[in-house]
Structures are given as structure tokens and as C-alpha cells.
Amino acid sequence: MKRLNKEYKLDVCKHITLKYGSVNKDNPQVIYVSGKCWICPLKETNYEMKIYNIEKEMKKRIKCFLTDGINFDDRFILDFDINTENMIPNKKKFLSFDFYLRQVEKNKKNLKDLKPILESKISTISNNLVFQFKTNDFQIEKKK
Numbered sequence: 001m002k003r004l005n006k007e008y009k010l011d012v013c014k015h016i017t018l019k020y021g022s023v024n025k026d027n028p029q030v031i032y033v034s035g036k037c038w039i040c041p042l043k044e045t046n047y048e049m050k051i052y053n054i055e056k057e058m059k060k061r062i063k064c065f066l067t068d069g070i071n072f073d074d075r076f077i078l079d080f081d082i083n084t085e086n087m088i089p090n091k092k093k094f095l096s097f098d099f100y101l102r103q104v105e106k107n108k109k110n111l112k113d114l115k116p117i118l119e120s121k122i123s124t125i126s127n128n129l130v131f132q133f134k135t136n137d138f139q140i141e142k143k144k
Contacts, residue, residue: 006111012123015130015140020118021111028111029103033122035129036096039082040139047084054132055080061128062099065121071109072101092144 007021016037022028041047059078067074082095103109109117133140 008111008115010115010119010122012119013126013130015142016126017142018122018126020114020122025111028114029105029108030100031103031111031114032098032100033118034096034098035126036094038092038141038144039095039133040092040141041087041089042137042139043089045137047087050136050138051080051082051084054129054136057132058097058125058129061125065124066101070104071107071114071117072103076101092141094144 004024004026005021006025007019010018010020010033012018016035018033018035020031020033022031055078058080062076062078063074066072067076077100079098080095081097082093084093087093130140
């Protein structure tokens with residue numbers, strides 16, 4: 001049985017480790033973008049509410065920059081995963097996110113050809129995510 005999944009690194013943000021790929025490299029109808037980093041609150045606050053608002057802002061950015069109807073359908077799935085329990089200032093917590101995009105059938109590209117499109121748009125989305133965390137009093141880094 002041949003392996004069909006394929007991933008490529010996206011080196012577009014110095015605070016978040018990013019990659020994209022598909023579970024079927026021969027027919028990449030649906031692609032995913034995966035990111036991971038460590039966040040650290042700088043002061044006591046309502047963490048759940050702040051992270052909920054940051055996630056909402058990220059959804060808006062994905063909708064605005066990626067789901068344009070030209071390369072990707074206007075529907076997508078965002079899985080934003082962080083545990084806000086026991087969150088205290090100056091203690092790092094792991095954050096991971098994945099979002100899944102469906103390519104428009106008449107404009108479908110192979111995975112390698114998607115890299116330039118994704119690099120510029122994911123760079124904007126991920127750097128905005130870093131900005132959102134920083135303005136909400138969080139520090140964000142690639143490594144613990």
C-alpha cells in the first residue's frame with residue numbers, strides 16, 4: 001500500500017511552526033494548514049474570552065485571505081486547540097491549530113504549486129495571529 005499523505009513546511013512566521021499538506025497527494029482536493037507554538041500570558045485576565053476573540057479574528061482572516069472562491073471554497077474548518085485551565089501569568093501553554101480548505105474543482109493545483117499562494121497568505125494570517133496575541137498581553141514563541 002502506497003502512502004498518499006504529503007506535507008511541506010511553510011517558513012513564513014518566526015513565532016509559529018507551520019506546514020501544509022494533504023492526505024492524498026495525487027488528488028489534493030482538501031488541504032490542511034497546521035500550526036503550533038507556545039503562548040504565555042503576561043498578566044491575569046479572562047483567558048478564555050481573550051483566546052475566543054483571537055480565534056474569531058483568525059477565522060475572519062482565513063475567510064478574507066484564503067476562501068476567495070478562486071483557489072479555495074468559501075467554507076473551511078478551523079480547529080483551534082489550547083487548554084486554558086490552570087493558565088497563570090508567565091507559564092507557557094501549548095497552542096495548536098489546523099484548518100482545512102477545499103480547492104475549487106476547476107482551478108485545482110497540485111500541492112507543490114500551492115506553495116507560493118499559501119506562503120503569502122498564511123504569512124499574513126499567522127503574523128496577524130501573533131499580533132493579536134501580543135496586543136492581548138500574551139507572549140508567543142516556537143519553542144518552550
